[in-house]
Amino acid sequence: MAEINEIIKPENLVYAKSKVLTDNVMSYCPGCTHGVVHKLIAEVIEEMDIQEKTIGVCPVGCSVLAYNFLDIDWQQAAHGRAPAVATAVARLKPEKIVFAYQGDGDLASIGTAEIIHACNRGENMVVIFINNGIYGMTGGQMAPTTLEGMPTSTSPYGRDIKMTGHPLRITELIAQLPGTNFVTRQAAHTPASVRKCKKAIRKAFDNVAAKKGTSFIEVVSTCSSGWKLSPVKSNEWMVEHMFPFYKLGDLKDE
Amino acid sequence: MAEYRLMKGNEVIAEAAIRFGCDGYFGYPITPQSEIMETLMLRKPWEETGMVVLQAESEVAAINMVYGGAACGKKVLTSSSSPGISLKQEGITYIAGAELPCVIVNVVRGGPGLGTIQPAQSDYFQAVKGGGHGDYRLIVLAPASVQEMNDFVGLGFDLAFKYRNPVMILSDGVIGQMMEKVQLGDFKPRWTDAEIIKMHGSWATTGKTPDRKHNIITSLELDSYRQEKFNHKLTAKYKTISENEVRFEEISCEDAEYLFIAYGSSSRICQKAIELARAKGIKVGLLRPITLFPYPTKKIQSMLSKLKGILAVEMSAGQMVEDVRLAVEGKVPVEHFGRFGGVIPTPNEVVQALEEQIIKRK
Numbered sequence: 148m149a150e151i152n153e154i155i156k157p158e159n160l161v162y163a164k165s166k167v168l169t170d171n172v173m174s175y176c177p178g179c180t181h182g183v184v185h186k187l188i189a190e191v192i193e194e195m196d197i198q199e200k201t202i203g204v205c206p207v208g209c210s211v212l213a214y215n216f217l218d219i220d221w222q223q224a225a226h227g228r229a230p231a232v233a234t235a236v237a238r239l240k241p242e243k244i245v246f247a248y249q250g251d252g253d254l255a256s257i258g259t260a261e262i263i264h265a266c267n268r269g270e271n272m273v274v275i276f277i278n279n280g281i282y283g284m285t286g287g288q289m290a291p292t293t294l295e296g297m298p299t300s301t302s303p304y305g306r307d308i309k310m311t312g313h314p315l316r317i318t319e320l321i322a323q324l325p326g327t328n329f330v331t332r333q334a335a336h337t338p339a340s341v342r343k344c345k346k347a348i349r350k351a352f353d354n355v356a357a358k359k360g361t362s363f364i365e366v367v368s369t370c371s372s373g374w375k376l377s378p379v380k381s382n383e384w385m386v387e388h389m390f391p392f393y394k395l396g397d398l399k400d401e
Numbered sequence: 402m403a404e405y406r407l408m409k410g411n412e413v414i415a416e417a418a419i420r421f422g423c424d425g426y427f428g429y430p431i432t433p434q435s436e437i438m439e440t441l442m443l444r445k446p447w448e449e450t451g452m453v454v455l456q457a458e459s460e461v462a463a464i465n466m467v468y469g470g471a472a473c474g475k476k477v478l479t480s481s482s483s484p485g486i487s488l489k490q491e492g493i494t495y496i497a498g499a500e501l502p503c504v505i506v507n508v509v510r511g512g513p514g515l516g517t518i519q520p521a522q523s524d525y526f527q528a529v530k531g532g533g534h535g536d537y538r539l540i541v542l543a544p545a546s547v548q549e550m551n552d553f554v555g556l557g558f559d560l561a562f563k564y565r566n567p568v569m570i571l572s573d574g575v576i577g578q579m580m581e582k583v584q585l586g587d588f589k590p591r592w593t594d595a596e597i598i599k600m601h602g603s604w605a606t607t608g609k610t611p612d613r614k615h616n617i618i619t620s621l622e623l624d625s626y627r628q629e630k631f632n633h634k635l636t637a638k639y640k641t642i643s644e645n646e647v648r649f650e651e652i653s654c655e656d657a658e659y660l661f662i663a664y665g666s667s668s669r670i671c672q673k674a675i676e677l678a679r680a681k682g683i684k685v686g687l688l689r690p691i692t693l694f695p696y697p698t699k700k701i702q703s704m705l706s707k708l709k710g711i712l713a714v715e716m717s718a719g720q721m722v723e724d725v726r727l728a729v730e731g732k733v734p735v736e737h738f739g740r741f742g743g744v745i746p747t748p749n750e751v752v753q754a755l756e757e758q759i760i761k762r763k
Contacts, residue, residue: 199608204469214617220606222472223619225495228465231457235469235477236606238453239425242594243608261465264458 165189167198171215178378180277180368181209183335185216187345188246188275191352192219201244204233206258208250209283227258230265230274237271244355246273251292252282255317262321269326269360273351276318279368280389287373291315294388299373314392318365322398329354329362330399334390336369336382359401367393404585410550411577413585414480414506414570415440417554418452422591424475425453427466431485432518433574434508438480450591460485464492464505471501472618474597474605476558480506482574483524484515486532493567494533497635498620500604502561504554505539506570508577511743519743520574522665525720528571529694536632538639540568540646541693543664547581549691555586564642565604571693573716575666575745639695648691649700653679657686659759660704661751662725663714664690671714673748678755685755693721701728710734710759714751717741734762 167189175181192201198219205213207226214221224232229247236245247265254262254276262274281299282288289299289306292314296305306314322330329351333344344366351362367389369381376384408416414437418426428438438456446452453470457463463479470477481489486507496503507528511521528541540560542553550572557568592600598607609615622628650668653675654660661671668689678685688704690697701711710733713722722737729735738754740746 199610202473202606202608211621214615214619218609218615220609220616221618222469222606223499223617223621224468225465225491228461228468228492231462231465232469232472234455234462235425235427235453235466236473238455239470239475239477240473260458261462264462 165193167192167218169216169218173216174212175209176372178369178371178381179209180279180335180366183341184275184277184344184366185213187335187341187348189217190345191349192217194349195352195356197244197352197356200242201246202236202240204229204236204245204247206249206253208253210248210250210277211284213248227253227256228261229253230258230261230270233272234265234268234270241271244273244352246275246352246355248275249277250283251276251278251280252290255315256291259317262317263324266321266361266363267324267326271355271358272361273355274361274363275348276363276365277368278365278393279370279373280314281370281373283370283373287370294392297388316393318363318398321363327361327363327399328359328401329397331363331397332365332367332393332395334367334385334395336385365393367395405582406585407580408547408583409436409578409580410544410547410572411436411508412440413547413551413583414554415444416585417551418478419444419446419450420586420588421555421558422450422476422589423452423478423558424591425455425466425470425477427455427457427463427470427477427479429457429460429463429481429485431482433510433520433577434480434482434506436577437506452591460488461492464489464496467503467505468492468496468499468501471496471503472499472606474601474607476592478504478506478554480508482508482510483512483521486524486527490533493539494535494537495620496567497533497537497539498535499618500565501567501618502558502565504557504561504568504570506572509571509573511741517743518574520666520716520745521741521743522573522667522716523718523720523741524571525693525715525717528569529696529724537635538566538642538694540564540566540642541571542568543571543691543693544576545665545668545689547576547579547583550576551583551585560646564638566638566642571665573665643695646692647695647697647700649697650689650691652687652689654686654688654704656684657707658709659683659685659755660708660711661685661687661714661755662690662701662711662721663687664693664721666745667714667716670746670748670751674751674755677748678752681752683755683760696724696728698724698728701725705729705732708733710736710762712755712759713737714746715739716745734759
């Protein structure tokens with residue numbers, strides 16, 4: 148005990164949980180990307196000292212409970228509607244920094260109209276888009292982003308593109324819209340990619356603070372439970388199959 | 402100095418919103434209510450009061466913008482007509498479930514489906530009984546004049562914030578499109594951020610400060626026992642509203658043996674029908690519910706001892722009449738008369754219906 152107390156000293160501190168993260172136990176599965184991205188957003192908010200200024204809008208999906216994990220004011224939106232909800236916050240509270248946090252079913256399927264139009268209007272907001280190619284919360288159904296041949300509970304023999312269409316690279320569409328100023332695709336599966344992802348999130352929040360319009364960050368993610376793979380295998384599968392189709396990097400940076 | 406103008410019902414909704422210090426309007430065009438957003442865009446209130454006006458990409462987006470604005474403690478408004486109001490139902494139930502204040506205007510047209518662009522009162526069930534999923538109620542105000550279109554914007558916001566509940570102004574294509582003299586309200590400044598924090602800082606997303614816990618606007622509750630507890634809380638709120646906010650108007654009821662019950666433009670037609678009927682010696686009066694939820698159930702019950710029969714007159718195939726029958730509990734005859742699908746009944750038709758369905762009833 149005495150030895151530990153010798154070590155727990157401020158000068159020895161190399162890492163601390165962000166003060167913007169609450170002490171609630173996260174509801175995410177082991178290996179889930181949500182937890183990492185939550186942490187990055189919390190760190191960015193803390194570093195920018197904007198806890199009082201930030202309003203988050205969370206979706207329907209696994210991250211519906213994001214409001215339990217970041218100690219900021221939150222609005223929980225109906226499925227797919229976060230960009231519309233955040234539009235009103237951005238317009239009526241222009242002094243605030245608003246971000247919408249959405250999954251791929253939420254953003255790229257049921258909420259396609261809302262995200263396209265919010266980005267096209269250039270609403271002054273950050274959009275964080277977690278793309279794991281599957282509906283996690285409802286138990287692993289096919290998403291618009293599910294890769295060809297990928298098995299899910301509603302495409303048990305693999306996604307047949309003749310029947311269900313092609314996986315949707317919505318971020319490429321978003322990048323075409325003049326309202327967006329920063330559109331990037333990131334990952335958060337290695338220390339290096341986590342650092343890059345955090346840089347992108349920081350840039351997006353800086354852009355909104357500078358009233359530059361919409362900054363859009365896709366994070367290519369895993370869903371161990373939905374994919375029925377271990378967290379380590381999920382990361383390997385993501386690198387092998389997701390990255391070739393969802394290529395990482397900036398699509399637009401103005 | 403009172404300010405009078407000749408205005409359309411729809412136009413006055415826009416003017417009243419600006420004057421009442423409304424913070425935001427989010428809408429989508431649909432006949433017969435497009436003049437509301439058109440008037441706002443012409444008036445440019447963002448230059449005058451800072452009010453935000455935005456044409457959304459859909460009714461669905463518009464009502465979710467209302468959700469976002471209301472969650473900030475702002476006075477926000479949307480308007481539509483029947484098919485558009487159907488699209489808004491998802492957002493409305495979320496707003497009710499998150500206990501957010503807002504005003505929603507429905508300038509009703511005939512349905513179902515795309516229906517007609519002509520006036521109707523066929524959205525009563527949707528407005529009063531639910532519309533969206535789950536156990537919730539809207540406070541429903543039924544204007545019968547352009548003046549009430551003006552007055553109910555302010556009343557609507559007052560009630561919405563008093564109870565943290567969505568309010569619907571259930572108008573129709575007649576009231577929305579007709580022009581009448583209206584006394585406009587005085588200009589009230591929009592609430593400042595400091596005022597909003599003082600009044601609504603306990604729940605609204607005004608930005609988390611060190612002196613309070615973070616505010617979360619949500620309608621999600623994963624624990625069924627806690628959800629039930631919340632449903633009980635809502636039910637208690639609706640009971641309080643029912644006890645305190647019933648509004649109605651009585652016309653020629655003192656000596657009435659027969660009663661019309663009608664709201665909105667139907668009540669205007671009934672007023673003429675009363676003149677025609679009384680000229681024939683029929684002692685008939687009118688009870689006009691102003692609030693449709695809460696409904697003037699007790700008022701109807703208090704009138705029954707003097708009545709020989711009631712005719713519910715509405716521009717629907719028979720919706721409000723069910724609430725009349727629930728109040729009357731079979732004690733006097735209750736019949737429904739309606740023209741619908743965009744057809745407006747004439748006063749003579751209403752008198753004829755009273756005579757044939759109630760007075761000559763065997």
